[in-house]
Amino acid sequence: MSNDALTGTTVALEHRGHSHTPFYIVWGVLLAITAVEVLLAYERLQPVRMLSILLGLSIVKAALIILWFMHMKYELTRMRRLMMISLCVCLALMCVFFADAFRILNLGVK
Secondary structure, eight states: OOHHHHHHHHHHHHHHTOOSHHHHHHHHHHHHHHHHHHHHHTSOOOHHHHHHHHHHHHHHHHHHIIIIISOGGGSOHHHHHHHHHHHHHHHHHHHHHHHHHTHHHHHTOO
């Protein structure tokens, strides 16, 4: 067997025997964060402050979902690196296209 096949088999065996308890805990944390986000919607905060808080909570929620429910916690290191590189490229492209879209505001188009 090749090294990749042995590593894949090892990861599969480790993954097979795990408990469901951490998934319930993560699910509860996600529910709690969602409740905080809903409560923030009813607060009279400055928009920049509220959006900053909501963005931070969303990043935490996304990380929990990716690690636990998409099983990235159990993946190989190179798969994690590939995902992070892809994420950074997507974010960079979004920044480029959002900056281009802001020119519409300067043109006065509504």
